[in-house]
Amino acid sequence: MKPPVHPLKKFIRPHVTRTxxxxxxxxxxxxxxxxxxxxxxxxxxxxxxxxxxxxxxxxIPSPLFDADTLHxxxxxxxxxxxxxxxxxxxxxxxxxxxxxxxxAIGGNHLIHAARRNIDITVVLVNNGIxxxxxxxxxxxxxxxxxxxxNPYGTLEPPFDIAPMAVAAGASYVxxxxxxxxxxxxxxxxxxxxKKGFALIEAVSQCPVQFGRASGIGKAVDILKYFKEKxxxxxxxxxxxxxxxxxxIVVGEFADVEKPELSSQLEELRERFRRAEA
Amino acid sequence: VxxxxxxxxxxxxxxxxxxxxxxxxAAGCTFMAGYPITxxxxxxxxxxxxxxxxxxxxxxxxxxxxxxxxxxGASWAGKKAMxxxxxxxxxxxxxxxxxxxxxxxxxxxxxxxxxxxxxGAPSVGVAGDMVQAARGSHGDYQLIALSPATGQExxxxxxxxxxxxxxxxxxxxxxxxxxxxxxxxxxRIPSTDEMEIVNRRLAEPGTDPLSRNDxxxxxxxxxxxxxxxxxxxxxxxxxxxxxxxxxxxxxxxxAYVTRPIEKIISHRDxxxxxxxxxxxxxxxxxxxxxxxxxxxAAVNAARGKxxxxxxxxxxxxxxxxxxxxxxxxxxxxxxxxLENNLGQLLPYIxxxxxxxxxxxxxxxxxxxxxxxPVSVLQLMExxxx
Numbered sequence: 001m002k003p004p005v006h007p008l009k010k011f012i013r014p015h016v017t018r019t020x021x022x023x024x025x026x027x028x029x030x031x032x033x034x035x036x037x038x039x040x041x042x043x044x045x046x047x048x049x050x051x052x053x054x055x056x057x058x059x060i061p062s063p064l065f066d067a068d069t070l071h072x073x074x075x076x077x078x079x080x081x082x083x084x085x086x087x088x089x090x091x092x093x094x095x096x097x098x099x100x101x102x103x104a105i106g107g108n109h110l111i112h113a114a115r116r117n118i119d120i121t122v123v124l125v126n127n128g129i130x131x132x133x134x135x136x137x138x139x140x141x142x143x144x145x146x147x148x149x150n151p152y153g154t155l156e157p158p159f160d161i162a163p164m165a166v167a168a169g170a171s172y173v174x175x176x177x178x179x180x181x182x183x184x185x186x187x188x189x190x191x192x193x194k195k196g197f198a199l200i201e202a203v204s205q206c207p208v209q210f211g212r213a214s215g216i217g218k219a220v221d222i223l224k225y226f227k228e229k230x231x232x233x234x235x236x237x238x239x240x241x242x243x244x245x246x247x248i249v250v251g252e253f254a255d256v257e258k259p260e261l262s263s264q265l266e267e268l269r270e271r272f273r274r275a276e277a
Numbered sequence: 278v279x280x281x282x283x284x285x286x287x288x289x290x291x292x293x294x295x296x297x298x299x300x301x302x303a304a305g306c307t308f309m310a311g312y313p314i315t316x317x318x319x320x321x322x323x324x325x326x327x328x329x330x331x332x333x334x335x336x337x338x339x340x341x342x343x344x345x346x347x348x349x350g351a352s353w354a355g356k357k358a359m360x361x362x363x364x365x366x367x368x369x370x371x372x373x374x375x376x377x378x379x380x381x382x383x384x385x386x387x388x389x390x391x392x393x394x395x396x397g398a399p400s401v402g403v404a405g406d407m408v409q410a411a412r413g414s415h416g417d418y419q420l421i422a423l424s425p426a427t428g429q430e431x432x433x434x435x436x437x438x439x440x441x442x443x444x445x446x447x448x449x450x451x452x453x454x455x456x457x458x459x460x461x462x463x464x465r466i467p468s469t470d471e472m473e474i475v476n477r478r479l480a481e482p483g484t485d486p487l488s489r490n491d492x493x494x495x496x497x498x499x500x501x502x503x504x505x506x507x508x509x510x511x512x513x514x515x516x517x518x519x520x521x522x523x524x525x526x527x528x529x530x531x532a533y534v535t536r537p538i539e540k541i542i543s544h545r546d547x548x549x550x551x552x553x554x555x556x557x558x559x560x561x562x563x564x565x566x567x568x569x570x571x572x573x574a575a576v577n578a579a580r581g582k583x584x585x586x587x588x589x590x591x592x593x594x595x596x597x598x599x600x601x602x603x604x605x606x607x608x609x610x611x612x613x614x615l616e617n618n619l620g621q622l623l624p625y626i627x628x629x630x631x632x633x634x635x636x637x638x639x640x641x642x643x644x645x646x647x648x649x650p651v652s653v654l655q656l657m658e659x660x661x662x
Binding site: 015044073081 | 336347350352354484487
């Protein structure tokens with residue numbers, strides 16, 4: 001009898017046998033959700049270009065995924081991905097990167113990509129802290145938590161990323177946590193299928209940095225915390241800001257059809273081709 | 278659809294920035310990303326008209342960082358890609374220029390230089406970015422930079438920039454300035470059969486990156502552009518010849534830094550172009566860009582007066598034409614360096630001269646004004662023994 005092979009192994013670079021993630025990291029759950037979504041859609045790695053920035057979650061596609069992967073500079077994966085998509089409009093371009101990368105240093109690129117409604121799927125892994133550099137405050141860190149750079153407690157409120165992407169113009173926006181792996185997978189699949197800008201915010205655990213800073217504890221404790229604090233968007237919509245404070249509002253924040261950039265540019269080229277003919 | 282088309286072959290009277298845009302189209306550019314900035318905006322304005330007509334894409338970004346990142350992304354998507362900016366934009370692009378050298382990405386960056394530092398004076402031409410063009414990103418690296426002197430060269434050196442970028446998988450910077458960008462003069466657009474166009478070599482589609490050497494080849498590796506089943510692993514982090522990250526092996530780090538530099542330096546004779554017009558015993562004016570026109574006028578006047586005068590014009594400024602400067606120094610009685618700045622390339626020129634002859638430097642009398650050939654001539658008369 002042949003030894004069992006993991007059903008997602010076909011998507012992994014054959015020579016990559018180890019990950020750089022810490023034990024208990026949520027990146028594995030997010031990576032698996034991305035790959036299951038691709039599998040369910042009956043797509044192959046040749047249908048994709050993966051782009052990532054700098055930070056722990058930027059190492060999800062690179063070097064793990066057996067595909068064209070572009071591992072870029074800090075904060076810029078969406079800008080690079082936009083160029084890739086405009087050059088290869090027939091491919092699915094998926095960005096996997098973190099909250100620091102995509103909403104701090106790269107916040108402006110994210111907002112403008114959503115506004116342009118370019119057909120890119122962004123899986124934003126939000127662990128609420130800078131993990132790789134050792135636990136500094138991120139724009140997503142909950143107020144009051146003591147971090148390495150806010151040893152007396154953070155003073156700033158966190159970004160509410162999903163609604164920001166909706167306001168900027170994204171076609172599809174969802175937020176789930178790593179305690180909702182199936183929902184996450186479904187949202188990523190919908191994001192890939194959506195002709196337009198899709199942002200899937202994956203609230204994820206960093207037991208090493210966030211678990212320690214917040215005092216919530218280890219991976220399982222954080223996952224339990226996610227389950228406990230999660231609140232569906234439907235329920236949250238009837239509640240006051242005080243009532244939803246400290247909760248993680250999950251669900252689909254946008255799912256609309258609107259003009260997409262790369263196809264509009266193709267239509268423009270087509271107009272010139274027709275005029276020439 | 279509005280009817281505009283690329284300029285037909287033949288003589289035209291056109292602005293330098295427009296000639297540059299026409300050169301990009303002639304070279305096969307199909308992607309430009311840009312952000313408005315004086316004195317470079319006309320390049321984007323023109324290419325936004327032309328690119329969709331030739332099956333290409335013009336993309337206006339939220340800032341210059343996004344512009345150069347998108348151009349790198351499009352290059353990996355297989356397009357001949359460019360961006361155009363001025364000094365402040367080039368400053369913002371520096372991190373990604375380093376990324377492009379480290380990932381061996383063909384790319385053309387146009388810098389229509391203006392008076393700095395900082396926001397400075399947008400419409401005034403000063404060659405203030407001569408060193409930051411090549412040394413502005415962190416770490417050791419080598420790129421190519423060209424310095425046009427005429428509207429004709431705005432066209433021709435842009436074609437050349439794309440060819441070099443494709444041939445050597447490297448960013449090539451065209452260092453124009455506000456005078457050249459905005460001046461209108463006679464430009465002859467050559468016909469396609471007069472032009473040599475170079476396209477990058479591509480990696481075999483459908484193969485595994487571990488079976489190929491996509492990076493760190495001093496002879497220039499075929500490029501595993503995306504979308505062809507190459508499953509390329511592209512990272513600017515320290516990597517091996519397959520592109521796989523390696524952050525622990527000192528030998529890998531050494532190769533990661535030195536081989537892309539060796540790739541350019543070992544081909545410097547194929548890359549470096551100068552215009553040499555001097556004889557033994559001449560006072561040789563060394564200059565580049567717009568300033569070279571004042572140098573030429575001064576040399577013509579000097580020769581008219583029977584003086585032994587010559588000139589060396591650097592069309593390629595990076596990799597630095599040290600061999601060519603040294604050869605001029607061996608022939609010259611003395612060297613006069615003309616730069617439209619406070620002497621940015623002067624230390625490199627002095628190093629190449631290496632004591633072979635005296636070196637004098639003359640900036641313009643007022644920064645932001647071109648050299649007056651009469652005052653250049655006066656200096657030449659003073660230094661002639």
